[in-house]
Amino acid sequence: MNENRICDRLVKHGKILFHAPLELVRFTKDDAADYLLNDLTDHPHAFVLASIMDRQIKAERAWLIPYRFKEKLGSFSMETLVRQSESDIQRLMLEPEPLHRFVDIMSGYFFKAIRRIADQYESDASRIWQDKPSSATAVYRFLEFEGVGPKIATMDANILAREFKIEFADHYSIDISADVHVRRVFGRLGLTPMDATVDQLIFRARGLHPDFPGLMDFPAWEIGRNWCRPKKTQCSGCYMKDLCPSANDRTANE
Numbered sequence: 001m002n003e004n005r006i007c008d009r010l011v012k013h014g015k016i017l018f019h020a021p022l023e024l025v026r027f028t029k030d031d032a033a034d035y036l037l038n039d040l041t042d043h044p045h046a047f048v049l050a051s052i053m054d055r056q057i058k059a060e061r062a063w064l065i066p067y068r069f070k071e072k073l074g075s076f077s078m079e080t081l082v083r084q085s086e087s088d089i090q091r092l093m094l095e096p097e098p099l100h101r102f103v104d105i106m107s108g109y110f111f112k113a114i115r116r117i118a119d120q121y122e123s124d125a126s127r128i129w130q131d132k133p134s135s136a137t138a139v140y141r142f143l144e145f146e147g148v149g150p151k152i153a154t155m156d157a158n159i160l161a162r163e164f165k166i167e168f169a170d171h172y173s174i175d176i177s178a179d180v181h182v183r184r185v186f187g188r189l190g191l192t193p194m195d196a197t198v199d200q201l202i203f204r205a206r207g208l209h210p211d212f213p214g215l216m217d218f219p220a221w222e223i224g225r226n227w228c229r230p231k232k233t234q235c236s237g238c239y240m241k242d243l244c245p246s247a248n249d250r251t252a253n254e
């Protein structure tokens with residue numbers, strides 16, 4: 001069936017990305033901020049705290065927040081962070097200009113996440129993933145942070161596995177993050193209806209590749225970002241064009 005071939009090709013590209021050598025992960029357009037986020041040895045909490053901020057604003061802006069704190073505090077060590085009161089965190093998030101669209105609620109999540117990392121993980125956030133947990137356990141540990149839902153928890157586990165080469169006992173519970181690119185590409189590839197719900201997308205990916213549904217996330221996102229644009233598709237450059245039912249279809253260009 002064509003959909004099996006589509007799935008196989010997405011999985012194949014997902015595996016290429018999964019097995020690519022470790023390199024600096026670009027979260028922002030700022031080198032210093034990205035180095036901090038990539039420092040899972042000395043600052044693993046930067047990755048965790050940034051991901052918690054990744055909602056309702058552009059991802060690049062959210063992932064910059066730890067570095068903005070570091071600039072203001074002179075350090076982003078857990079020793080420095082645990083000394084900040086909730087009102088300190090709120091002020092740092094607000095002044096001189098707001099770091100997030102929802103300063104009140106997000107500074108509360110930021111503060112509580114620092115407390116959780118300090119109390120639950122002895123100030124070492126890498127303990128969330130260090131013991132090679134099952135994917136379900138890793139996702140559950142992220143879900144225990146206030147403000148973190150399945151989308152962020154799954155994204156965190158997927159980035160750790162794919163980009164940082166962190167080992168998990170399995171990948172069954174790492175789902176796709178159903179963003180607009182993934183939804184559009186799954187729809188045009190005929191894997192789901194164009195108006196599929198988040199749950200439909202997640203369960204479709206689980207059905208297609210149960211061992212590691214999230215493996216299809218990045219290839220679909222990449223296709224959506226590079227060729228399968230909302231208004232103007234560039235099917236001639238897309239590696240799915242020979243299988244895709246929407247390739248060069250006018251409806252895909254509308």
Ligand code: SF4
Nearest residue numbers: 228235238241244247
């Ligand atoms: S072939 Fe065209 S419509 Fe199909 S996924 Fe690629 S860019 Fe989108």
